[in-house]
Amino acid sequence: MNLRERKTAKKKEDILRSASLVISRKGFRQTTMEDIAAELLMTKGSLYYYFKNKEELLFYCHEHILTTVLDKLRKIKQQDITSSEKMKAAIKIHLDTAIREREIFNLAIKPEQIFSGDHVEVIVQKLDEYAELFDQLILQGIQKGEFSVVQKKMARMIILGAANWIQVWYSPEGEFSKEEIEQVYADYLLKILK
Amino acid sequence: MNLRERKTAKKKEDILRSASLVISRKGFRQTTMEDIAAELLMTKGSLYYYFKNKEELLFYCHEHILTTVLDKLRKIKQQDITSSEKMKAAIKIHLDTAIREREIFNLAIKPEQIFSGDHVEVIVQKLDEYAELFDQLILQGIQKGEFSVVQKKMARMIILGAANWIQVWYSPEGEFSKEEIEQVYADYLLKILK
Amino acid sequence: MNLRERKTAKKKEDILRSASLVISRKGFRQTTMEDIAAELLMTKGSLYYYFKNKEELLFYCHEHILTTVLDKLRKIKQQDITSSEKMKAAIKIHLDTAIREREIFNLAIKPEQIFSGDHVEVIVQKLDEYAELFDQLILQGIQKGEFSVVQKKMARMIILGAANWIQVWYSPEGEFSKEEIEQVYADYLLKILK
Amino acid sequence: MNLRERKTAKKKEDILRSASLVISRKGFRQTTMEDIAAELLMTKGSLYYYFKNKEELLFYCHEHILTTVLDKLRKIKQQDITSSEKMKAAIKIHLDTAIREREIFNLAIKPEQIFSGDHVEVIVQKLDEYAELFDQLILQGIQKGEFSVVQKKMARMIILGAANWIQVWYSPEGEFSKEEIEQVYADYLLKILK
DNA sequence: GATGAATGAGCATTCATTCAT
DNA sequence: CATGAATGAATGCTCATTCAT
Numbered sequence: 001m002n003l004r005e006r007k008t009a010k011k012k013e014d015i016l017r018s019a020s021l022v023i024s025r026k027g028f029r030q031t032t033m034e035d036i037a038a039e040l041l042m043t044k045g046s047l048y049y050y051f052k053n054k055e056e057l058l059f060y061c062h063e064h065i066l067t068t069v070l071d072k073l074r075k076i077k078q079q080d081i082t083s084s085e086k087m088k089a090a091i092k093i094h095l096d097t098a099i100r101e102r103e104i105f106n107l108a109i110k111p112e113q114i115f116s117g118d119h120v121e122v123i124v125q126k127l128d129e130y131a132e133l134f135d136q137l138i139l140q141g142i143q144k145g146e147f148s149v150v151q152k153k154m155a156r157m158i159i160l161g162a163a164n165w166i167q168v169w170y171s172p173e174g175e176f177s178k179e180e181i182e183q184v185y186a187d188y189l190l191k192i193l194k
Numbered sequence: 195m196n197l198r199e200r201k202t203a204k205k206k207e208d209i210l211r212s213a214s215l216v217i218s219r220k221g222f223r224q225t226t227m228e229d230i231a232a233e234l235l236m237t238k239g240s241l242y243y244y245f246k247n248k249e250e251l252l253f254y255c256h257e258h259i260l261t262t263v264l265d266k267l268r269k270i271k272q273q274d275i276t277s278s279e280k281m282k283a284a285i286k287i288h289l290d291t292a293i294r295e296r297e298i299f300n301l302a303i304k305p306e307q308i309f310s311g312d313h314v315e316v317i318v319q320k321l322d323e324y325a326e327l328f329d330q331l332i333l334q335g336i337q338k339g340e341f342s343v344v345q346k347k348m349a350r351m352i353i354l355g356a357a358n359w360i361q362v363w364y365s366p367e368g369e370f371s372k373e374e375i376e377q378v379y380a381d382y383l384l385k386i387l388k
Numbered sequence: 389m390n391l392r393e394r395k396t397a398k399k400k401e402d403i404l405r406s407a408s409l410v411i412s413r414k415g416f417r418q419t420t421m422e423d424i425a426a427e428l429l430m431t432k433g434s435l436y437y438y439f440k441n442k443e444e445l446l447f448y449c450h451e452h453i454l455t456t457v458l459d460k461l462r463k464i465k466q467q468d469i470t471s472s473e474k475m476k477a478a479i480k481i482h483l484d485t486a487i488r489e490r491e492i493f494n495l496a497i498k499p500e501q502i503f504s505g506d507h508v509e510v511i512v513q514k515l516d517e518y519a520e521l522f523d524q525l526i527l528q529g530i531q532k533g534e535f536s537v538v539q540k541k542m543a544r545m546i547i548l549g550a551a552n553w554i555q556v557w558y559s560p561e562g563e564f565s566k567e568e569i570e571q572v573y574a575d576y577l578l579k580i581l582k
Numbered sequence: 583m584n585l586r587e588r589k590t591a592k593k594k595e596d597i598l599r600s601a602s603l604v605i606s607r608k609g610f611r612q613t614t615m616e617d618i619a620a621e622l623l624m625t626k627g628s629l630y631y632y633f634k635n636k637e638e639l640l641f642y643c644h645e646h647i648l649t650t651v652l653d654k655l656r657k658i659k660q661q662d663i664t665s666s667e668k669m670k671a672a673i674k675i676h677l678d679t680a681i682r683e684r685e686i687f688n689l690a691i692k693p694e695q696i697f698s699g700d701h702v703e704v705i706v707q708k709l710d711e712y713a714e715l716f717d718q719l720i721l722q723g724i725q726k727g728e729f730s731v732v733q734k735k736m737a738r739m740i741i742l743g744a745a746n747w748i749q750v751w752y753s754p755e756g757e758f759s760k761e762e763i764e765q766v767y768a769d770y771l772l773k774i775l776k
Numbered sequence: 777g778a779t780g781a782a783t784g785a786g787c788a789t790t791c792a793t794t795c796a797t
Numbered sequence: 798c799a800t801g802a803a804t805g806a807a808t809g810c811t812c813a814t815t816c817a818t
Contacts (some may be wrong), residue, residue, distance in 0.1 A: 614786085614788085616786095616788095626788085627790085627791090
């Protein structure tokens with residue numbers, strides 16, 4: 001990658017970061033290209049130099065976040081700790097992502113309504129891998145005798161659903177700190193698996 | 195209420211029902227007046243005979259559903275059964291609503307972004323009452339010694355969040371029936387309170 | 389004219405009167421059929437029983453007022469008083485009409501923009517007769533030696549224009565009474581003719 | 583102001599000029615954004631690049647004309663000529679504006695029906711200054727002994743009203759030239775003040 | 777005769793997208 | 798590369814008009 005390419009790549013990342021930020025604030029349905037450009041002190045026309053269209057920008061935006069969080073999850077899976085500890089860590093990471101990137105898991109609802117063609121597939125594949133990782137953690141826990149849940153997939157749905165909902169009510173000014181909340185959520189959701 | 199008024203009331207309900215349906219399919223941000231009208235084989239102009247504007251239509255749409263589900267919850271609260279049974283019943287009703295009226299609880303996210311003035315207040319008040327009812331069920335359970343959860347509000351958030359998420363993945367063609375799912379959800383979520 | 393016809397005629401007049409009222413308040417561009425109907429505690433559909441369409445309603449509305457004021461002017465012309473007195477009386481009547489029927493003379497601006505076909509002709513013919521009557525009063529005054537204005541038509545335009553403008557600023561709560569204003573206007577405008 | 587800004591400013595002026603033109607022809611109630619755009623061989627969407635909305639476009643349109651004519655009036659006031667000559671010059675300018683910008687003084691009728699918030703204030707303030715300038719000319723004339731009118735404000739109303747009305751009937755193809763008309767109007771209206 | 781209901785054309789406005797410079 | 802400018806499709810809303818009952 002030469003200098004020019006690196007510069008372009010850097011700019012693309014800047015755009016994605018800003019886009020994520022605006023989307024977190026306004027919701028991705030409400031976010032216009034103008035909004036994203038304004039955040040970067042650019043004009044919206046320029047965005048089209050880096051991304052073919054809005055959908056593509058949104059795609060990379062979400063893809064980037066999903067990739068990042070997936071990496072974190074994979075690392076947790078390989079750590080040498082109990083399944084309970086792994087699951088708690090995974091839940092905390094999920095909560096963290098849901099809070100920071102408010103809208104990210106909302107697109108899981110109907111990716112095909114937002115993305116088209118190949119993009120859907122990539123997103124769906126990542127979301128599937130995401131779910132699969134949680135399922136594996138649960139399965140490991142069962143095999144080790146730590147968990148005893150029967151409906152593994154539904155348990156996973158419950159855990160992720162509960163965690164996603166945090167974006168609706170969490171506020172930095174709230175009664176509890178992010179860390180306290182994450183601790184309680186992790187503890188309570190673990191009960192489901194026991 | 196005379197015949198004509200009944201007819202109008204009926205028509206309004208028809209519109210609300212159809213609107214709910216379209217909203218469930220497309221999400222309420224994506225639903226246009228045209229969409230709603232088309233579902234009813236009307237023209238969009240006609241909708242304005244019954245509702246002042248889109249926001250009002252959306253408001254009554256949601257208000258109606260919330261009122262219905264609140265009624266059901268209140269009845270449960272007064273039944274002569276254990277707190278665990280009440281909570282399970284409440285969860286099942288919530289799941290049922292979340293499945294049938296896919297978008298309904300999504301507006302809980304930011305009612306003030308969708309509704310204006312008095313409408314926000316009504317919606318917020320209903321949502322508060324909704325939460326309050328769940329909190330009361332939890333408190334009763336604790337007082338009766340059935341539940342022992344400490345962070346009551348967070349537990350409620352977890353339960354409702356988990357249940358809301360069902361709209362994302364439930365399908366009538368899925369592996370499990372709605373009843374089976376409701377049963378599992380109710381059982382698993384109860385663990386959090388124990 | 390039998391009873392039924394008389395009833396219809398009466399109703400038509402009621403509508404015209406109410407329409408005039410609403411038009412005075414809101415301006416005829418802003419007045420909707422709904423507004424007119426509401427004033428009469430009718431529904432707008434009913435208006436179409438009496439008038440083919442909005443334009444026709446507006447036409448009769450204006451035609452009625454013009455006819456009335458024309459009658460008054462003709463009577464003044466035939467009175468046995470000086471030309472100055474006649475002109476003063478005519479000005480007062482014009483002012484009176486301009487105040488009461490705020491919008492009436494505004495349609496003189498471009499009747500063909502508002503009315504179509506035959507209606508334009510009738511209105512234009514009445515407006516012409518209206519102008520003609522003023523011109524005759526001026527001519528009489530000149531012949532009697534009371535007036536000495538040279539540009540008769542322009543003088544008439546000035547007089548009527550000045551009087552029309554009263555609708556813009558006259559208010560019953562103002563500093564001067566309608567009668568005082570009419571007196572001053574008549575006196576001052578007479579100077580032009582002298 | 584660099585080249586680009588000058589170009590934008592020029593375009594804005596072009597739009598305002600075209601808008602004025604269309605408004606003169608159709609009246610500002612009847613003028614649609616489409617009409618204005620068509621006159622400029624643009625699409626209506628483009629207008630929104632230069633003006634926030636229709637009201638703002640209309641505002642600047644009127645504000646520009648009022649500012650221009652106010653400047654001219656102020657200059658006349660400071661000239662070293664008799665009050666009669668000043669008043670005649672002022673009347674001619676007013677007539678000129680009324681003819682060229684047909685609709686401009688019609689908004690004086692009810693600015694608050696057309697403009698909102700700050701815009702009303704600006705317009706009303708300009709209209710007030712406009713009236714004030716005429717009043718001052720009249721007062722000066724009285725002090726110099728040239729005029730002897732008693733009801734100064736009503737005289738001003740009469741003069742401006744008469745002049746406004748010219749837009750209704752003036753046509754370049756008419757019997758008299760614009761200059762002839764202005765001369766006659768100025769002479770005749772002066773009589774009121776004497 | 778009167779009304780409730782429905783319609784459709786028209787209008788202001790938004791916004792993703794394009795493109796010449 | 799970036800931007801200013803323009804476009805056109807979409808959308809909410811209004812309102813004159815129609816018509817069955």
